[in-house]
Amino acid sequence: MQWTLVVPLKPLARAKSRLADTADDGLRPDLALAFAQDTVAAALACPAVGDVAVVTDDVRAGRELAALGAAIIADEPGGGLNAALAHATRVVRSARPARAVAALNADLPALRPIELSRVLDTAAEFPRAFIPDAAAVGTTLLAAAPGRELRPAFGTDSRARHRASGAVELSLTSVDSVRQDVDTGDDLRSALALGVGPHTAAAAARLLIPGQ
Ligand SMILES: Nc1nc2c(ncn2[C@@H]2O[C@H](COP(=O)(O)OP(=O)(O)OP(=O)(O)O)[C@@H](O)[C@H]2O)c(=O)[nH]1
Numbered sequence: 001m002q003w004t005l006v007v008p009l010k011p012l013a014r015a016k017s018r019l020a021d022t023a024d025d026g027l028r029p030d031l032a033l034a035f036a037q038d039t040v041a042a043a044l045a046c047p048a049v050g051d052v053a054v055v056t057d058d059v060r061a062g063r064e065l066a067a068l069g070a071a072i073i074a075d076e077p078g079g080g081l082n083a084a085l086a087h088a089t090r091v092v093r094s095a096r097p098a099r100a101v102a103a104l105n106a107d108l109p110a111l112r113p114i115e116l117s118r119v120l121d122t123a124a125e126f127p128r129a130f131i132p133d134a135a136a137v138g139t140t141l142l143a144a145a146p147g148r149e150l151r152p153a154f155g156t157d158s159r160a161r162h163r164a165s166g167a168v169e170l171s172l173t174s175v176d177s178v179r180q181d182v183d184t185g186d187d188l189r190s191a192l193a194l195g196v197g198p199h200t201a202a203a204a205a206r207l208l209i210p211g212q
């Protein structure tokens with residue numbers, strides 16, 4: 001089964017606020033873009049992925065991610081993350097009604113195509129499924145089979161909300177790169193230890209990270 005991935009990205013100037021103590025205001029937008037570039041590039045290299053749509057209003061990010069091969073969908077209706085994901089899913093399915101769709105966070109700089117394939121192949125067995133983040137509190141990927149609504153409930157404690165919504169929690173081992181989102185300096189160190197893509201490696205080299 002081939003999936004369409006929907007990747008949400010808020011304006012870079014406001015992104016990754018929890019990294020303020022790791023990257024200053026001058027570097028943080030570049031770091032957020034680098035995470036998104038490595039996430040999108042790995043997703044596009046995944047055999048289970050047919051196409052990637054980024055939902056964003058950020059002009060620079062839209063230009064750079066389109067250059068990698070992503071489609072860009074405008075962030076409507078301006079009602080935050082879940083509203084943007086619901087809108088983007090409708091747009092994607094208006095072109096391809098029978099498509100399997102998954103929402104994937106834009107902050108997975110260590111993402112490996114082979115691990116994403118394993119997650120999507122397993123998700124294909126269920127109407128809705130998700131993968132919890134590395135902290136086991138949030139969600140990095142929520143998948144909906146053809147004909148099923150995505151019903152995204154991302155945000156604080158989204159693991160519990162996705163579980164309560166009836167989505168199946170996938171308990172796969174060896175898919176760390178799909179789970180390793182980067183919200184804090186500690187998360188960034190964990191992602192660097194897993195091995196990040198080239199955009200994040202270059203951006204992180206401009207930071208002074210203790211232990212690296
Ligand atoms: N298109 C879109 N994406 C969003 C929106 N809010 C958050 N996102 C994206 O959703 C994912 C998770 O978002 P958050 O954890 O809220 O924000 P963040 O930038 O990752 O980190 P913080 O600023 O530290 O909260 C990231 O990929 C964000 O860029 C929104 O309103 N619209």
Ligand SMILES: C=C(OP(=O)(O)O)C(=O)O
Nearest residue numbers: 138139154155156158183
């Ligand atoms: C939005 C989410 O991610 P983050 O960890 O970036 O808040 C989430 O886990 O639902």
